[in-house]
Amino acid sequence: MKISELSRVSGVPLPTVKYYLREGLLPAGRPLGRNQADYHEAHLRRLRLIRALIDVGGLSVAGVRQVLGAVDDDVVPGHHLLGTAHEAIAGVSRADRSTAGWLAARAEAARVVAARGWRVHERAHALDQLADAIAALRELGQEDMLTLLDGYAEATERLARQEVGLVLARGDRAGMVEGVVTGTVLGEAMLTALRRLAQEHTSATMAP
Structure with a gap:
C-alpha cells in the first residue's frame, strides 16, 4: 500500500506517519521509484503499536524509540x-x-x-x-x-x-x-x- 493508504487504514495523520519515518520509529517502505514506497501489514502493525505506546501507554517519542530499539534487536533477551x-x-x-x-x-x-x-x-x-x-x-x-x-x-x-x-x-x-x-x-x-x-x-x- 502507499503511504497515504497506510495513513488512512491506521487512522494516523499522514504528517505524523512521515514524522515516525524520519525519527526511525517506523521502518522505511520498499522503494518503488522516485518519492514512492510500498508499505505492508508489518508497517501497519508497527504503526498501531507506536500509537498504542504513545496514546494509551503515555510514552514519549524518545521512550518509544528506546523500547522499539530493543524490540528490533534479535539478541536482546x-x-x-x-x-x-x-x-x-x-x-x-x-x-x-x-x-x-x-x-x-x-x-x-x-x-x-x-x-x-x-x-x-x-x-x-x-x-x-x-x-x-x-x-x-x-x-x-x-x-x-x-x-x-x-x-x-x-x-x-x-x-x-x-x-x-x-x-x-x-x-x-x-x-x-x-x-x-x-x-x-x-x-x-x-x-x-x-x-x-x-x-x-x-x-x-x-x-x-
Whole structure:
C-alpha cells in the first residue's frame, strides 16, 4: 500500500506517519521509484503499536524509540526487554532523591522486595518509584497507608506470574517480544483503570 493508504487504514495523520519515518520509529517502505514506497501489514502493525505506546501507554517519542530499539534487536533477551520497557515508563528522576527521608524510604522499599524473595536489580527504577511513594506518604502523615504494602506486593506478584506466563506461552519470538512491551506499558494502563473502577465501586458500597 502507499503511504497515504497506510495513513488512512491506521487512522494516523499522514504528517505524523512521515514524522515516525524520519525519527526511525517506523521502518522505511520498499522503494518503488522516485518519492514512492510500498508499505505492508508489518508497517501497519508497527504503526498501531507506536500509537498504542504513545496514546494509551503515555510514552514519549524518545521512550518509544528506546523500547522499539530493543524490540528490533534479535539478541536482546526477553528479560532485558522487560527492563527496557520499565525504564521507558519510569519517568524523570525526582530532584529530592538524596534527602535522608527519601533514602530511608528507599531502604524500606528494598526490605519489602527482600522479604518477598524477589530477584530484582538493586538499581531498578521501580524501587526508586516505590521509595518516592513511601517518602511522600510519610511526609503527608499518611503512614497507615504503608500497612497495605504487603497486600500490594502479594497481589502484584500473583498478577505478574499470570502476565509473564501468558507471554512465555507464545511460540514465536515476535509475539513474545510484542507481548512484553504491550503487557508492560498497556497492561499498566489497564491495571490502573481497573483499580480506579474498583475503588469507585467499593467507595459506593462501603462509604456512609
